Amino acid sequence: MTKITEKIKAVEGKFVSFEFFPPKTDAGFKNLLARLNRMKELNPLFITVTWGAGGSTNEKSLELASICQKNLGITTVLHLTCTNTNKEIIDNALRLAKKFGIRNILALRGDPPRSEEYWTPNCDFQSSIDLIKYIRGEYDDYFCIGVAGYPEGHVDGSDTSNQNPKNDIPFLVEKIKAGGDFIITQLFYDVDKFLYYNDLLQQQPELKDVLLIPGLMPINTFNTFHKVSKLSHASIPDSIMAKMETFKSNDDDVKAYGIEVLNNIINVIHEKAPNVKGIHFYTINLERVVASIIESSPILSNQPVFESDNEDVEVESHQFTRRKSSVEGSERPIVSNSPKALIDISKGKGLLGKDANWDDFPNGRFGDSNSPAYGEIDGYGPSLKLDSPEKAIEFWGEPNSTLELAQVFINYLSDRIPQLPWVDTPLSIETTIIQEQLFELNLRGWFSTASQPATNACPSNDNVFGWGPSNGIVYQKAFIELFVPKKDWDNKIKPSLKYEFDNKIMTYFIGDKNGYIGSNLDENHSKTAVTWGVFPSKEVLQPTLIDLDSFKAWNEEAFLLWLEWARCYKKASKSYTFLNFIYDNYYLVSLIHHDFTQEEAMWESLLNVE
Template identity: 50%
Template sequence: MTTIIERIAALKPEEPFFSFEFFPPKTDSGVQNLVARLRRMAQLNPLFVNITWGAGGSTVSKSLDLATLCTSELGLTTCLHLTCTNMEKNIIDEALSKAKQHGIRNILALRGDPPRGVEYWTPPESQEFMYAVDLVRYIRQEYGDYFCIGVAAYPEGYADGSNPEAQDPKIDLPYLIEKTAAGADFIMTQLFFDTDKFLAFEKMLREHESGIFETIPIIPGLLPINTFQSFIRTAKLSHAHLPDSVLEKLDSVPSTDDEQVKQVGVEILVEMIDRIYNETQHRVRGFHFYTLNLERSVALILDKSNVVKTPLRLKLVSQGTEKKIEKPVSIESVLSDGVKDVKITEKVAVAVPASEVSMTSEASWDDFPNGRWGDPRSPAYGEIDGYGITLHVPAKKALELWGSPETIADISGLFVQYLKGILPVLPWSEEEGLSPETKLIEADLIRLNKLGLWTVASQPAVNGVRSDDKVFGWGPRNGYVFQKALIEFFVPENMWFTLKEKLQIGDSVSYYAGNCRGDFFSNMNANDVNAVTWGVFPNREVVQPTIIEEQSFKAWSEEAFAVWKEWQRLYPRGSATSNLINTIHESYYLVSIIHHDYVNTNALWNFLQL
């Protein structure tokens, strides 16, 4: 296989290119569906694809498997992320060895963000890889020029979250020089939306007196805007500045109308790409898309941009279409996964826009919000932000917010304060505040938390609210949305078994429960699925963006209990708070309950009158 640098060198002068990034989904069904998506997106002809690497090597086997599939089965030039924070040397050696074994010749060498914020992380003296430059040097030392190595850069300056005002790319410049001098072949940036800041950053590098950045490829990282909520969340997590011009464009459409937000997002990205390519006088000609494992927005951007507009692809369709192409074409090589079951009696090859290659039903079925309450069959389910298991706030701030609880009542008090808006964040939440719909069930949630059922997720029942509703709305205009009431909470073992007896009676509720030891209980079959949000819109099938089933619950349960251990690490070993949190981690259950009577908005809360 060729390297990224070899592929760039083979292009015509000033010829633009693009690349995609994917992450290993959390569920087996998500992985299977991502493979189908990769096959479709490969038809768009990216120069290369990136496969991410979870914090601390948490996705090592899945990342390697996915990278191998891209290289061996799809024939894609593949770049494997590799982080060194809190990483054992043997894991890095094994990853590099397997990458070479499977023909993967490109590595993006990253330090990786410490899972709990920089205050938590002091590199041990025995650790060989403290920074990305150590990893770059090691790869060059052990493998020479076999691997093409990329390194990360931050157009707005690196931010650890403790002091965003301190972001300054000039502060980071010595480290980028060091990484580049150690053997980097290309530079890839963190995502950004402020084109002015990227242009200033690129100019600073190109004009640096050392001359080290004069010709090295600088590839901007771009995030397609799929939904307004995910856009705001990701920008906040990455500390990306949002220019007024971008916000004004998004404000011109309802934030709940995902279709319109997506279209405006395409316009924003197209403008960014065209401007960067032209204003750098084509010095920057590669553009990297953080796809979040979604495809439609990327395909639309490639279609609309004058810079990276893809050539017409070949696709087989039934006779009767226009623009016939006489050139023979292999059916297997161009037939989209999305039309395999269509009976085609007389086949002709036609030219279609790149976006249509990724506009099959499989391409758009997960266009609507994904995340914790998403569809675990989606390749985008459990979308990662690069931080792994985390408290979402730096250690110092966490201690200021949560103090040092020493009793069960203290813990209950923290959950109640969060629901009342006194605390801005809990270990399982982010600093986005409670959703407006939570206010409607606030009294019920406070009552349950005072009883010792510590809620980490919930939603009220909704029966046919318009899709443009300011609280519950989502999706295209002129539709109606529905949702079943659900709740998820931690509960002590004795309370769980009392509640379990009640849950076994009748068929109005479905539940899942488990603990840190892997014990699992449910009244559902392994393959049963609960649709908990759905929408009915003009001219399309019923959309079910959120389902809950056994596979997704188990994946989330493992993370939810891991957060207790992250919280425990804030405190000295053997302290009262550390012991308390450890006891909770070892003895509590996580329980998820769905009530199916969405017509009766009080059904779940009446059921939980304990």
């Protein structure tokens, strides 16, 4: 049970460390344990485990952290966010962390509530400084405490005009004076801005000797790369973005170039920032690209070997009941600290590597629900992905009727606004093919959050439907996800589509705010690929999947986003009341039409419902 500052002081050469988040599904959690066993062979000095906003993932985070520390013997850093979090949650987390032998905490502020009326009761923390002081007051120096650094400046709210790392220095000094021991930075892609930030810290007497660990996020897909940079306010050099745009629909090329980009950043840091002793990777629970970066880096590939941090710690039975908190017999032997293991994982070959790339092409909530990386890219829980209530009102107005709400969805489908609470990515060009049908469905009060048209054997370089390597053929089934009034589903949609549902021409999942889930599919045969491609010298790729487990996980989050949206308005206001009415009285419905040769069939069936 070692403090990471002590481990780092003893390091010769560069170390690596990894961040993980608790997976959304039980299958994803189980598969993450196998992945952690493999990634342990990449020899991280430590790992960090994220903590959801307001403590929303606290049980899963503590469970994952305890397994990593106790069972896997990996030095583990538990994230803690404190604003809008009950003091009891923080006390419980610190108590259990000590019980599990965790001696390292990353103390973060987290997102503040939208206004005073939404503050969580018994919340004594306004900032990470308050949390650091509290930990020191309760536990003295038992915990080694890390803090966040922002190479491009912290952004609070939607105003980026004052984003400047110089403005953050006084607050960073206060965090260190309060008891912070090391700094992990927000992710960045512009290495010059990190070097400038490092120089700023070196000029401050209180900061120049503090361990600074740069945080980098590997590039797995263009969409993830673009979304991450937007959410973190990380600038992308024009040269990188221009090159990435030329092959953004080919995930293989994106990955290969992303490895090159990150290795260039690592090389520059090594050359120009000798005080930096390691690199922290935001893995988003994926392994192959991380392994490829390490394996191809002359700086990282010859890391020192670190001993296990698995001292005997007496851990009593605790409250986690969703699954056994143990790593039960790995199916494959692990060859400790083998250079070949690193190569196998990075190449997707050999004993370890063949399991390293099955979810190599994540697709957010439409990816494989068995993947540890399934779902949102950050693992921090439901969020509007906006900086302020004012921005929400700017985008979505103050709807208080079905027609006004329908107009919000139509504005998104018309490219008049950039996002909805359930989707924060630009519209795909293929949506224009079904745009008129989507307009009509939304005007009925059936609010669409995701959809795609069908296509049959389209060339992979097609300007509308194309994706993946050249000389391939791609297919997709029509699907749509809607919020519909419960009475409309029960009295109109389900009776009208009885033939399609009974014969599995169309399949559905429905859910509500209480966690009720319904379907016309058997639970054990619910997985459907709605997008797939056939390419030379490759297995069939299925990047877009819909199944029962993924729908269950998304259903819970999707309804919570209605509440997040409602909290942008004053309590008891018309908009607040109306959005809560939708939350209470609607189903989330996911529909798939399985005859992809009949491109209009889905839309004709839905629009014929009376």
